Amino acid sequence: MNASEVRLGAPAKMSGGAIQENWAFDALIVDGPYAGTLGLVLRTDAPSGVSLSRSRAEEHALLTAAFAAGVTVPEPLAVDPEGSVIGKPSYLMRRASGNANPRTLARDPALDPHRSAITETLGHELARIHTIHPPRPDLDFLGSDMSPPAHRRIAEFLEQLDALPHPYPVIEWAVRWLERNAPTRPASVLGHGDFRCGNLMVDATESPQVTAVLDWEFASWSDPLEDIGWLCARCWRFGADARTVGGIGEFDDFRRGYEAETGRTLDWAELPYWEVLATVRWAIIALHQGERHLSGREFSMELALTARKAAEMEYDLLAQIRSIDEAA
Template identity: 35%
Template sequence: MDQALLEAAVARMLGPGGDVQGLKRLTGGANMESWSFDRDGQGYVLRRAPSAEMMAGRAYSHDVEAALIRLAHSHGVMAPEVLGELEPSDGLGSGYLMRRVEGTADPRILLDGPAPELLDQLARELARIHEIPLTDLPSGLPQSDAGELVEALAARFEAHGGDRPVMALALRWLRDHLPSPAQRVLLHGDFRIGNLMADDRGLTAVLDWELAHIGDRHQDLAYGCINSWRFGRIDRPAFGMGQFEELFVAYERESRIAVEPARFRFWLVYSTLWWGLTCLEMAEIWRSGRDRSLERVVIGRRASETEADLLMLLEEDAPESERRAVDLPQSPIVRRQGEPSQEELFEAVSEWIEQDLKPQLSGRDRFQANVALNALGMLKREGALPFDRTLSDDLLAGRATLATPGLLARLKRETLAKLAADQPKYSALHAARARWSA
């Protein structure tokens, strides 16, 4: 970030004032950059895409996003206060300036000891967002239809090889369980832990509006409940904070509209698959050169999380005879003598990062060191990958189903083997082993 350019842009938006101080990039944010700074005793955050390539594939511009956040703020949603937008002449890309909100978005802090009323506050914010009149929305927001969204997932699945049987199984299930049309409302689109700020008194801000669109309110309710966004709290399915029934009751109290469990389940499966395909898309973005960040490519290996989650969501539809316990062999630990093995070299580099390098780092650099450690761990554990185009095609066509003898057991073994290599600390790995093992 060029501080001189930033100071000029801020002066244009806010008027003359002091210098920018304490400029730092915030951790996280694989899609956009967020920069925090102070000026004249006030805190600000600049949200930006430094290049046009980073905006590729976006449904609308930052100007539309900023207008939407302003609208939500005016309707009482705890959205940040937008103060101005970047212009091409600023030389900083596209984006907008917000007043900084205090609190934390760190999932570990929010979920280790959430404020008692935080889940109720999330339900309240969703209800407020869904009540914003569609006639007030800025032009350019896409509208979603369940059938069209599922077929869009199918196209993405094919573009990424079409060879992952669990994803094919989920696609077929979604096609077979399309809900009837629902009332259309404004959706935040990315309402989840990680995009919500809170302090010890509760919610302070709803962030990251770049996926907002118009659709079924149940999509917003379900999205933040997928297991990847619970950050290890697999026993608390509602945003990692409570049970579904608690969320449903709170949302109905705030919106005066009852949640439909079957419709919610559809969007839970959809959102889980969507995130898995989005992970694969991250890898393609890295390969293309649009963004060669370490974080981007490592997220690509999180797709295996969603495959385990999908099996756990869908196995209840299998015949009882196919839901029996299965053998889940553990990979033996191989010790060797002589020159160091590939695994030992990975271990040595990991120890250097963990023990020597990381203690000297802070902020985003420390975050990136953790990402590097995750990447090395994946390489160290790399094993056979359970990809099968023929079986995927059979599942999509309905020639193979959860009633096919032995199929569910095979998918369980292969999925957990892949997950153990990619994300050995992921909550579903331990939960699935306990549920499925003989």
């Protein structure tokens, strides 16, 4: 930070972060460009994680690219890829103000007058992420495979299902449906990979606004509709099912913001396919989260309960695919 002295306050573990740990603290910076009191977050590895999660150094690089592209993200400040400071890899970023609690964002009636504006802003934010295109030497860890993202996801799903100790016929059937209906477009943009209610921070003051897009650990080169399908899938509406964009707002508001930022439209009729893909993906993640607990690697009631969500996703998959097939 180009300072002669930095005094750190006591860290406090932040809530959430089932895959990574986040620690908040204040720093008194004596001089230099950041002189003063600075709210910070240290992000590091949890005791056990998910194999497809990006490393902390990679996540820091993604945050840096997004910050440069004008996405509303916490400013990345430093990275320790080897873990030489605290014994495991970590990175440091500014602490954003606001609330990322998904149930608050989806259900708080105080936000109702502002939902249209917030949802339109989310369209702008995701569109800015999608302005980042391959190739990018600073993001070379994302690889050079530009094959159709749906095909890559399906291959990942099959591998992840095979790694589970029990079969899940409904999920396997849904993966087969995805395979038979998969779009063939190559990857073209940076996908956030987890752009949803819960990773979006909103400052719910007199004039609520989006203050941070968080958790970049699942980013990859992708199709723009994958992120949008993930955001709009029913599993991320937190009970506010009538508001299709993450339980926060209406799709028309999101689309207006997205298209205003990009100056182009997408094949929106294809969105239901990506919502099915999102539901399959979350079901498999939930099952693997449960295995972290059941295997004895990490005792956690939260992880154990997350696995129970898979049954709900199976029901959603049956309903979603039936609706799509009947409309065809």
